[in-house]
């Protein structure tokens with residue numbers, strides 16, 4: 001299948017400052033692409049480039065197989081939801097939703113019919129005569145969605161549509177957007193700085209930092225095999241443990257030594273890697289460190305560790321231990337009995353481990 | 366402006382009341398002082414010449430007569446003609462209305478472009494326009510006269526409209542720019558994605574938002590243009606003079622007895638339209654000014 005959105009070698013400068021550097025992304029019809037990264041990394045700029053709201057300094061953008069690099073926004077067959085919603089303040093909700101159709105000369109009957117459909121879908125029928133100023137944040141968000149949905153475009157673009165909502169509403173709307181994507185089978189490009197939103201919504205994630213693509217992949221790929229230290233640290237909450245360790249050759253595998261304060265180094269044996277430099281950073285997610293005995297498998301190795309801190313979090317209990325000069329978090333069962341200052345047997349699942357080069361931050365395994 | 370309302374002892378309370386009384390007394394005196402000239406104007410315009418000569422300046426009229434008003438409106442002499450203010454009043458109306466509307470519309474468009482359709486050099490152009498606000502009238506008199514001559518508009522009302530539009534654009538642009546920069550850029554982006562173009566966005570989205578600043582601009586421009594004397598006297602000729610120039614001529618061209626009552630009535634007539642605009646739209650004026658400046 002031809003990609004519905006194909007971005008090649010895209011470069012964007014503001015004056016002398018390079019904001020986006022050589023971006024290459026392609027998605028298939030029905031994909032949900034999430035652009036994620038910290039604030040100021042160029043996500044909105046990239047979305048604006050896709051929409052044609054910002055001219056690009058190099059590269060090409062094709063939508064639906066057509067080169068759109070120099071096409072104006074209105075002819076790109078896109079709809080966009082903005083972070084501030086950007087509702088037209090003097091128009092009623094109904095007028096906001098139908099404005100695009102009115103501009104394009106759609107007849108009044110079709111307008112009314114489409115408006116009714118979308119209003120029903122988003123449950124905003126009761127709000128149609130109100131002005132945006134008379135709506136709550138969540139209602140405004142729905143109207144902004146309505147304005148996009150009514151268009152039935154090739155591509156939906158969302159710029160942090162949930163970031164102005166309170167936590168509870170955000171979770172609700174998140175699943176509604178997901179449902180919408182599944183029901184419509186539409187193709188969406190979604191910008192967020194929230195890695196949980198990215199994980200829950202995406203079929204494909206692009207992680208950006210400083211205008212450079214760090215990794216492109218499915219949520220599982222990004223989560224399980226982060227391409228570098230930045231992605232490893234940015235995606236997942238609580239963050240992946242990144243522990244500086246010493247690696248030594250040991251038969252067919254490697255012996256991993258983790259320094260400990262006032263005690264012998266913790267030694268693990270990884271038989272799955274053949275070659276590592278001496279200084280590496282070992283990455284292991286909190287859920288891949290469990291209580292000894294709870295996790296089995298050939299890659300699981302246990303060691304007694306001194307517990308520094310215990311954080312019960314309802315469904316889980318997090319314990320923190322000082323390893324390799326870092327606070328290492330393990331995610332244990334809620335009923336686990338642990339106390340600071342005591343030793344506890346922890347099981348490290350080396351089948352899930354990532355290794356990174358300390359200098360470049362690149363993934364090694 | 367509001368009472369602080371903290372509990373006070375009896376003694377302090379009395380001091381408080383006394384202070385209040387003093388304050389009101391003082392404010393009242395200032396108000397009286399400020400209203401005095403208007404009072405004298407209105408009463409004098411309602412007196413007969415005879416009564417003015419014999420009575421006191423600040424006394425109420427004994428016999429109210431509108432004779433002076435009639436003369437001022439349609440009989441007083443401005444030099445050799447004796448048609449009163451009426452023809453010049455209408456000159457001012459057909460001069461001020463188009464000049465206000467055109468300069469406001471251009472200012473709105475300028476402000477819209479400068480704040481929402483940023484282009485290279487937009488800020489420089491805006492600075493130059495601001496600079497234009499501070500050029501004294503006198504400086505432009507000669508070049509403007511030459512220009513009007515070249516355009517064939519010298520001494521005509523369209524010529525005066527032209528002058529006032531040019532001179533007003535700096536202010537109207539400033540007003541609208543400061544109002545529109547507070548509007549988030551995403552609004553224009555959303556409209557662009559919806560398929561609207563430059564004028565469509567202006568007309569359907571920005572103008573409906575602009576009522577407060579339109580009122581401010583209209584009041585400002587109307588007051589400036591209606592009250593203008595220098596341009597009026599410099600760029601008009603017999604028959605095209607605005608009301609301010611005619612007023613001056615009436616007051617200065619009396620032969621024999623000075624008709625104070627007619628002068629006063631004429632002055633009030635000349636000032637009524639600006640007064641009217643303030644009363645009708647003054648509330649908006651205050652609100653619009655603050656709305657534009659607080660966030661600007």
Ligand SMILES: Nc1ncnc2c1ncn2[C@@H]1O[C@H](COP(=O)(O)OP(=O)(O)O)[C@@H](O)[C@H]1O
Nearest residue numbers: 014017019037038039040041042043044045046
């Ligand atoms: N119009 C502009 N002119 C100059 N720099 C800009 C402009 N818009 C954005 N930037 C810069 O581009 C970078 C990326 O911005 P943006 O795409 O909004 O980030 P994000 O949406 O990821 O938070 C920021 O450093 C920002 O300062």
Ligand SMILES: [Mg+2]
Nearest residue numbers: 043044045160
């Ligand atoms: Mg952004």
